[in-house]
Each structure stands twice: as C-alpha cells, then as structure tokens.
Amino acid sequence: MTLDTILEEIKNAEKIVILTHESPDGDAVSSSLSVMHAVAQLGKKADVIIPDYSKDFKFLPGADKILKESDIQKYDLAIAVDCSDLKRLVGAKEYFINAKKTVEIDHHSVNSMYADLNYVDPASPACCQVLIGMFEYFGIDINKELGTCILAGILTDTGGFQYSGVTPETFEFAAELLRKGVNISEICQKVLRNKTKANCELTKLLYDRMEFLENGKIAISYITLEDNKKTNAQIGDDEGLVEIERDIEGVEVAVLLKEKEGANGFKVSLRSKENVNVSDICFLLGGGGHSRAAGCFISGTLEQAKSRILEVIKQEME
Ligand code: AMP
Ligand code: MN
Ligand code: MN
Numbered sequence: 001m002t003l004d005t006i007l008e009e010i011k012n013a014e015k016i017v018i019l020t021h022e023s024p025d026g027d028a029v030s031s032s033l034s035v036m037h038a039v040a041q042l043g044k045k046a047d048v049i050i051p052d053y054s055k056d057f058k059f060l061p062g063a064d065k066i067l068k069e070s071d072i073q074k075y076d077l078a079i080a081v082d083c084s085d086l087k088r089l090v091g092a093k094e095y096f097i098n099a100k101k102t103v104e105i106d107h108h109s110v111n112s113m114y115a116d117l118n119y120v121d122p123a124s125p126a127c128c129q130v131l132i133g134m135f136e137y138f139g140i141d142i143n144k145e146l147g148t149c150i151l152a153g154i155l156t157d158t159g160g161f162q163y164s165g166v167t168p169e170t171f172e173f174a175a176e177l178l179r180k181g182v183n184i185s186e187i188c189q190k191v192l193r194n195k196t197k198a199n200c201e202l203t204k205l206l207y208d209r210m211e212f213l214e215n216g217k218i219a220i221s222y223i224t225l226e227d228n229k230k231t232n233a234q235i236g237d238d239e240g241l242v243e244i245e246r247d248i249e250g251v252e253v254a255v256l257l258k259e260k261e262g263a264n265g266f267k268v269s270l271r272s273k274e275n276v277n278v279s280d281i282c283f284l285l286g287g288g289g290h291s292r293a294a295g296c297f298i299s300g301t302l303e304q305a306k307s308r309i310l311e312v313i314k315q316e317m318e
Helices: 002-012 025-039 093-096 125-139 143-155 167-179 186-191 196-207 225-230 239-245 278-284 302-316
Strands: 016-020 046-048 079-081 101-106 117-120 212-213 218-223 253-260 264-272 293-299
Touching: 002 079, 002 101, 002 117, 002 125, 016 025, 016 093, 025 046, 025 079, 025 125, 025 143, 025 239, 079 093, 079 225, 093 212, 101 125, 125 143, 125 167, 143 186, 167 186, 167 302, 196 225, 218 239, 218 302, 239 253, 239 264, 253 302, 264 278, 264 302, 278 293, 278 302, 293 302
Parallel strands: 016 046, 016 079, 079 101, 101 117, 218 253
Antiparallel strands: 212 218, 253 264, 264 293
C-alpha cells in the first residue's frame, strides 16, 4: 500500500525536504509544518522550504525553522504537500526534480500524479485532514504542537468549518484536537479574523470596482500591481477578497483578477456557491482547484483576461 511505501521511504532517507505550492495559503504552510513535526517523531530531520508566505502563519509551531532556500542537490526524498501539479511548485520545483525519490500528499480533485508516490484524497476538505489519517496509520502522536498546525490548515481551507467540503470526520478530528489542548479560538483569530490595513484598503477597491453580470449571478472585480504598491500589500493581504464577492445575494460565481508581477497577465481566483464547478472552468484555462474554489492564470491585459474568463464561465453556466 502507498502509505507503507511512503513510511519506508521516510525511514530510508537521510535528507528530506518538504515543499508546497506558490502563494502558499494556510493549508499549504500548515501541511508543510505538520509533516516536519511528524517526520521528527520518526527520528528524521526535514527541511521545509517556502520562499515566501503570509506573516499570519508565523505563529505556527516550527515556522521559525522554515527556510527560504537551500542546496538543491542534497535531498534523498522530497515531499510535496497541498500541491496538485509540478508547475505549481514555483520556487521549489528544482528541489523536487533533483531529489532521488518524490512523494506528494494532496486533496485536489484535479491532480497530475507527478510524484513517484502519490497519496491524494479529494474527499478531504484540507490537505491537513489527509495528513491526520496518514499520521494515525504511521502511529504518530498528534500532540498540541502538531495539532495546532493541523487545525490551522483545516480552518483556513474550510473557512472555519463552513465550506461544502467539510465532512463529519472534520468535526471528529477537531474535537480530538481540542481534547489535546489545541486553542481553536486563538488559531481562528490569527488565521481567519485578523485583517491587515492593506487588506482593508484592497477591500475598498474590490467593492468600488465590483460589477454584476448575467442577472447578478457573476460578480467580478480586480486588483492591479499599482494597487498593491499603493496599499503596501504583502503576500497574503488579498486573502478573503473573492469570498466577499461570493457571499453577495444572488451571486453564483465570484471572480477576482489579480495582476501578477513580471508575468504580463492575471492570476484569476474563482469561487462558486452551489452549482457551478469552477475547477472545470480553471482546468480549461490550464489551472485547477476544487469544485467551489479554483484558480488559473490568463495572460494579456485586464480587458483581455476579463473577457476570456467571462467567456468560459458563461459557457459553463449554460
Ligand atoms: P486561490 O484562488 O489561489 O485561493 O485558489 C483556490 C484553489 O485553487 C486552491 O485550492 C488552489 O490550490 C487551487 N489553484 C489555484 N490556482 C491554481 C492553478 N493555477 N492550478 C491548479 N490549482 C490552482
Ligand atoms: Mn492550498
Ligand atoms: Mn488545501
């Protein structure tokens, strides 16, 4: 079974590196740290390499050990978490490609199975929830430190247990973590409720530019590089913006175009409420994600990116 082989690879490896997707969210950072803690219990030290991530996650146990870079040639085993495709390992891809063995642990339904060993469970609302099952199988003690990382990942990917992917097990695991002393209200405050000033400024711009199309079923807005500069926005400061659009009455698909530095185009974030599979839409444009939350990149001007994404959304909504 894959899990037995993964455990064997961890035990056989001297040097292990843990990697995740670009613009890492809470699940990405938390999954990386959770694997680091688990591997430590198996008697191995692993490097976590994340070139840049939101300061919201710096309180997580072990975050002080995260490296921005390391020696590309040195790893026996690379473990990628919360990442559906090799091309999303931006800034970390070289470590993966150069490792002697590769493992990925993920929960995206569209996954290109890019590692030697792929452990993917699309029924899990967060990669951290996939990890719980795996750690239990490995006999890892999910203590307060590890539990804090796991709960932070689950909370961020489920919007605080609110999104449709939540399963009965999510609550059972959360209950178990609370029994271990994990402080849920502190984690919620830090990863869900805390808003930076830049995030508030970007929210104002989001509302100002919001347009409603197709009888109010589509809400669309955008953020440019100039906006990021003016508001002094840092990585993670656009968290939660596209969800504001989705929460509006009558909106079925929410679209946020974010101009991407040095790429001559826009990162598109899509969210849907009930019926539209946004992962399918993003897949058509070379991206991916989940049925209710997905993303892709579209090159060109704002007008070009806008018209392309609207064209595909309208087709999918027919
Ligand atoms: P985002 O809009 O960036 O918050 O992404 C929403 C979901 O879609 C997350 O699960 C991402 O991991 C996934 N996602 C975003 N962009 C891409 C992409 N280009 N390819 C595959 N998955 C993506
Ligand atoms: Mn993620
Ligand atoms: Mn995730």
